[in-house]
Amino acid sequence: MPTLDSGHMKTVVEAVLLVSPEPLPLSELKKLFDEEPSSDALRRVLEDLRRDWQGRGVELTHVASGWRFRARPEIQKFIDRISPQKPPRYSRAVLETLAIIAYRQPCTRGDIEEIRGVVVSPGIIKALEARGWIDIVGHKEVPGHPELFATTRAFLDDLNLSSLEELPPLDDLGSLVETVHAAVAPPAVTAEPDPVVVEESRRVAA
Numbered sequence: 001m002p003t004l005d006s007g008h009m010k011t012v013v014e015a016v017l018l019v020s021p022e023p024l025p026l027s028e029l030k031k032l033f034d035e036e037p038s039s040d041a042l043r044r045v046l047e048d049l050r051r052d053w054q055g056r057g058v059e060l061t062h063v064a065s066g067w068r069f070r071a072r073p074e075i076q077k078f079i080d081r082i083s084p085q086k087p088p089r090y091s092r093a094v095l096e097t098l099a100i101i102a103y104r105q106p107c108t109r110g111d112i113e114e115i116r117g118v119v120v121s122p123g124i125i126k127a128l129e130a131r132g133w134i135d136i137v138g139h140k141e142v143p144g145h146p147e148l149f150a151t152t153r154a155f156l157d158d159l160n161l162s163s164l165e166e167l168p169p170l171d172d173l174g175s176l177v178e179t180v181h182a183a184v185a186p187p188a189v190t191a192e193p194d195p196v197v198v199e200e201s202r203r204v205a206a
Contacts, residue, residue, distance in 0.1 A: 101134055
């Protein structure tokens with residue numbers, strides 16, 4: 001069978017994505033074949049696969065890091081019966097900090113504190129970094145050169161998003177984050193005093 005036969009490509013790509021623990025980008029999928037397929041040919045195969053799996057318990061999705069199969073959200077409760085996995089719970093302070101970084105990135109700790117009106121606990125930043133959802137992307141050109149934080153591809157992958165443009169409205173971000181079933185729960189974070197009013201939180205998206 002020719003290497004670039006579409007049926008053969010589809011079978012190979014499907015098998016590899018089903019067993020891969022991580023999303024795979026086009027650049028990695030191309031390496032599966034002796035004769036490298038074009039990006040357009042590979043995308044057609046992936047879209048064909050996505051259609052094949054529509055209406056089933058597992059779906060093919062495109063996230064920031066590439067393509068992957070995942071159980072549909074409505075099926076997760078059944079998977080949990082044989083592999084109990086409680087989604088991590090986050091304090092309001094953690095969610096607000098994450099939201100500010102996600103919608104205002106890149107931003108400094110000072111930017112976050114100005115919007116929230118309270119000092120950001122070092123534990124909150126460390127917990128989000130440990131979870132792989134934020135990272136330091138540079139330093140602001142002001143006295144002291146404070147660190148600039150931004151979200152990562154892992155953050156988008158975990159929320160099943162392919163880009164920041166797909167982020168939900170600010171008010172829905174917390175509920176989306178709380179539904180994430182993580183393989184490893186992040187470090188526990190204690191809630192800090194939180195006098196922030198709702199109106200101030202909504203300024204994040206302004």
